[in-house]
Amino acid sequence: MNGNGKPAFDAGQIAGLDAAFAIVRAVGVPEDKIEDADRRQHLVRGVAAGLHRSRAFLLVAPLLLFLAVTYLVPIGGILFRSVDDSALQTWMPKTAAAFAQWDGAGLPDEDTLAVFAAELGQARKERTIGRVANHLNYRMSGMRSLFNKTGRRLAAGGGPDAAGNWREWLAQLDPRWGRRQVWTIIKAASGRYTQVNYLAALDLRRGDDGGVARQPEGKRIYVKIFLRTLWVSLAVTLFCLLLGFPVAHLMAGLPPRISNWLMIMVLLPFWTSLLVRTTSWIALLQSNGVINGTLVWLGLIGDDERIQMVFNLTGTVVAMIYVLLPFMVLPLYSVMRGIPRSLTRVAVSLGATPLTAFARVYLPQTLVGVGAGSLLVFMLAVGYYITPALVGGQSGQLISNFIFYHIKVSLNWGFASALGVILLAAVLLVYWVYHKLVGIEKMRVA
Amino acid sequence: MAARARAGSAAGHWLFRTGCGLVFAFLMLPLAVIVPLSFNAEPYFTFTREMLTLQPEGFSLRWYRDIADNPQWLLSVKNSLVVGFFATLLSVALGTAAAVGLDRPRFPGKTLILGVLISPIVVPIIISAVGMFFFYSKINLGQTLTGLVLAHTVLGSPFVVITVSAALSRLNPALPRAAASLGAPPTRAFFKVTAPQIAPGIYAGALFAFATSFDEVVVVLFLAGFEQRTIPRQMWAGLNEQISPTILAVATLLILFSVLLIVTAELLRRRSEKRSLQE
Numbered sequence: 124m125n126g127n128g129k130p131a132f133d134a135g136q137i138a139g140l141d142a143a144f145a146i147v148r149a150v151g152v153p154e155d156k157i158e159d160a161d162r163r164q165h166l167v168r169g170v171a172a173g174l175h176r177s178r179a180f181l182l183v184a185p186l187l188l189f190l191a192v193t194y195l196v197p198i199g200g201i202l203f204r205s206v207d208d209s210a211l212q213t214w215m216p217k218t219a220a221a222f223a224q225w226d227g228a229g230l231p232d233e234d235t236l237a238v239f240a241a242e243l244g245q246a247r248k249e250r251t252i253g254r255v256a257n258h259l260n261y262r263m264s265g266m267r268s269l270f271n272k273t274g275r276r277l278a279a280g281g282g283p284d285a286a287g288n289w290r291e292w293l294a295q296l297d298p299r300w301g302r303r304q305v306w307t308i309i310k311a312a313s314g315r316y317t318q319v320n321y322l323a324a325l326d327l328r329r330g331d332d333g334g335v336a337r338q339p340e341g342k343r344i345y346v347k348i349f350l351r352t353l354w355v356s357l358a359v360t361l362f363c364l365l366l367g368f369p370v371a372h373l374m375a376g377l378p379p380r381i382s383n384w385l386m387i388m389v390l391l392p393f394w395t396s397l398l399v400r401t402t403s404w405i406a407l408l409q410s411n412g413v414i415n416g417t418l419v420w421l422g423l424i425g426d427d428e429r430i431q432m433v434f435n436l437t438g439t440v441v442a443m444i445y446v447l448l449p450f451m452v453l454p455l456y457s458v459m460r461g462i463p464r465s466l467t468r469v470a471v472s473l474g475a476t477p478l479t480a481f482a483r484v485y486l487p488q489t490l491v492g493v494g495a496g497s498l499l500v501f502m503l504a505v506g507y508y509i510t511p512a513l514v515g516g517q518s519g520q521l522i523s524n525f526i527f528y529h530i531k532v533s534l535n536w537g538f539a540s541a542l543g544v545i546l547l548a549a550v551l552l553v554y555w556v557y558h559k560l561v562g563i564e565k566m567r568v569a
Numbered sequence: 570m571a572a573r574a575r576a577g578s579a580a581g582h583w584l585f586r587t588g589c590g591l592v593f594a595f596l597m598l599p600l601a602v603i604v605p606l607s608f609n610a611e612p613y614f615t616f617t618r619e620m621l622t623l624q625p626e627g628f629s630l631r632w633y634r635d636i637a638d639n640p641q642w643l644l645s646v647k648n649s650l651v652v653g654f655f656a657t658l659l660s661v662a663l664g665t666a667a668a669v670g671l672d673r674p675r676f677p678g679k680t681l682i683l684g685v686l687i688s689p690i691v692v693p694i695i696i697s698a699v700g701m702f703f704f705y706s707k708i709n710l711g712q713t714l715t716g717l718v719l720a721h722t723v724l725g726s727p728f729v730v731i732t733v734s735a736a737l738s739r740l741n742p743a744l745p746r747a748a749a750s751l752g753a754p755p756t757r758a759f760f761k762v763t764a765p766q767i768a769p770g771i772y773a774g775a776l777f778a779f780a781t782s783f784d785e786v787v788v789v790l791f792l793a794g795f796e797q798r799t800i801p802r803q804m805w806a807g808l809n810e811q812i813s814p815t816i817l818a819v820a821t822l823l824i825l826f827s828v829l830l831i832v833t834a835e836l837l838r839r840r841s842e843k844r845s846l847q848e
Contacts, residue, residue: 146639172771174618179670179671179673179676180670180676181670182666182667182669182670183666183667183670183671183676183682185663185666185667186663186664186666186726186730187667187685187686188669188687188694189663189723189726190685190686190723192725193701193719193723194689194697194700195685195723196704197697197700197701197704198696198697198700198707199693199700200700200703200704201696201699201700201703204703221846238732245811308576309669324631341730353713356636359816364593366595367592367696369585369589369592370589370592371641373586373589375584381737383835385593387598387831387835388593388596389596389661390831390834391596391597391600391824391827391828391831392596392597392599392600393596393828394780394831395600395787395823395824395827395831396783396784396801396804396820396823396827396833397784397801398597398784398801398804398805398808398820399603399804399819399820399823399824400600400733400785402603402808402816402817402820403600403602403820404599404617405607405614406599406614406817407598407599407602409614411601411613411614411615412614412615413615413616416615416616426779435655439712445595445596448592448595454616455830458793477578477581484708499771502691503691503695506692506693506694506695507693508693508694508695508787509786509787513808523694523695526696526699527695530699530702530791536703540699543696543699547696550691550692550693551692553691553714554684554688554691556686557691558680563680563683563684563687564680564683566687566690567731567732567735569816
């Protein structure tokens with residue numbers, strides 16, 4: 124290696140051994156106490172293995188660090204946002220402190236109201252009033268306009284005369300200030316953290332007595348959406364299994380020359396743009412699309428009886444089955460290919476009917492693949508966004524779509540974060556089950 | 570009795586084959602519909618009478634010309650390629666190093682770390698996107714190509730970790746050890762011995778990382794401004810504003826692109842199989 128025929132010592136290794144000795148010295152093992160060379164070597168070897176491990180860790184560290192900064196911290200941010208209630212504390216600190224003291228009975232006393240009014244006028248002047256007003260508006264609609272209106276008057280020097288008091292002045296300005304509910308909402312927002320987003324995500328709210336109550340009938344939306352997401356994902360997983368199992372079984376039993384071609388038919392959609400695949404289902408399923416057109420042409424349905432198959436729940440389910448089917452076929456196929464077919468034949472030759480042989484001998488061996496495929500499809504289905512957004516219409520929207528809506532349209536980020544955290548927790552649970560049953564190190568891509 | 574059983578089994582066999590045929594038809598149908606519709610002379614998503622009777626005036630290339638004439642599409646193609654390229658490069662560098670490191674035996678906390686590294690695949694994309702949207706806006710990476718590259722690296726790197734880990738698990742562990750015993754320093758042993766052996770895994774991971782970035786729209790919806798629109802983002806706009814066959818033309822081109830990807834992947838697979846046979 125180094126030209127003169129002498130064995131080349133690895134500079135790194137020598138440095139490693141030196142370092143190992145250095146560590147032995149540093150940890151305070153007196154060298155004269157290590158009597159026999161064997162023990163000493165053993166110790167050095169142990170430290171060297173540690174160095175070896177730390178080098179391995181240095182290789183993993185860049186990606187881990189990268190993900191920590193660009194991915195884990197942002198996800199932690201969602202977690203924080205879902206419970207964050209610091210707007211009042213940050214922008215109207217004295218009010219927050221005063222309301223924390225208030226016992227919540229009746230209306231707040233004059234001192235509390237004076238602190239509130241002074242800070243509200245100040246916030247209006249400093250243009251920070253919107254932060255608080257928007258934050259509280261998610262707790263009760265109308266709060267934003269109430270705050271802005273009052274703030275405007277206060278900033279212009281409004282207030283009770285010497286004989287009057289704040290309570291009357293505010294109630295005169297807007298009767299809503301005379302309602303206890305408005306003040307309890309401000310009090311509830313005086314802390315740093317809140318559960319209100321999680322309560323709302325589960326169709327619950329804080330009642331006037333401070334206890335947890337269900338939302339009124341008409342406002343119970345999200346439990347229904349979570350359940351819909353669950354049912355759709357289960358249905359999609361089941362259909363993928365029903366369609367994918369026979370196909371994987373067929374491919375696993377064919378000679379590679381033919382099965383490779385069939386595999387391409389599975390992989391082509393897998394590699395094709397998700398948007399393209401979803402678009403094509405619009406082209407197929409819409410009321411003047413290919414399938415309806417064919418049915419009308421065949422005379423099976425009348426021209427005015429075209430079936431609404433897309434922009435509703437049907438569209439979501441069909442397109443999702445299509446998109447996720449390869450994720451079922453591929454793990455099934457790789458497991459089935461490893462099962463010797465001779466076992467089933469042996470069972471039949473020993474007198475089992477083909478059905479019994481299939482159910483008792485073949486099927487149990489495919490269960491790893493069934494588990495891997497089903498869990499993967501389910502995990503992906505639960506978090507699906509694009510397909511429901513494009514072909515789901517009103518009835519086919521899943522939880523991801525509502526998260527998107529609250530981030531982009533209603534701008535209720537805290538609530539969207541709470542929905543997200545619940546979804547994330549559900550997916551991580553399935554991920555953990557996947558790890559226990561299949562093992563994440565066995566996760567493969569085609 | 571036996572004859573009846575055999576007839577039943579033959580019928581079952583026939584039924585099974587037909588069922589599989591239908592599933593394959595289900596898999597192919599959407600792609601088979603998109604391609605001809607992209608040549609529609611009319612601005613519809615349906616086959617016109619002229620198309621069904623195969624008259625030449627029913628077909629046209631106008632939607633393809635539309636793409637070439639539209640600066641927005643051209644910009645989105647450029648953005649997609651730039652973001653895809655750099656995200657792939659970063660994914661491969663970080664992912665390969667991590668997979669090699671994790672391959673060392675008795676790596677402490679290996680399963681947990683692997684679970685974290687792979688998690689971007691299973692965590693719902695909307696959650697990743699929302700988190701990055703909050704965070705990247707705060708550090709001024711919102712509405713930049715750099716932000717998109719970083720986000721797509723997050724989504725692409727797990728595939729590299731998976732494919733390279735798979736390639737490493739097939740690698741004969743004696744080879745790097747032999748290289749070390751012959752005096753090769755670890756880096757040299759890696760690039761001369763290990764790297765060529767796991768190259769197909771690295772390429773496959775790169776392919777996945779690129780395809781992921783090239784097809785990703787949710788993160789782009791949150792992180793990209795108008796100037797950073799990628800191909801999927803442009804299609805998304807088209808699908809939500811007005812559905813024109815231009816999207817089908819883009820779709821056809823993308824299908825063509827994915828055929829190229831599959832062929833590449835298949836060639837890589839054959840190469841790696843040949844490698845493992847040679848050993």
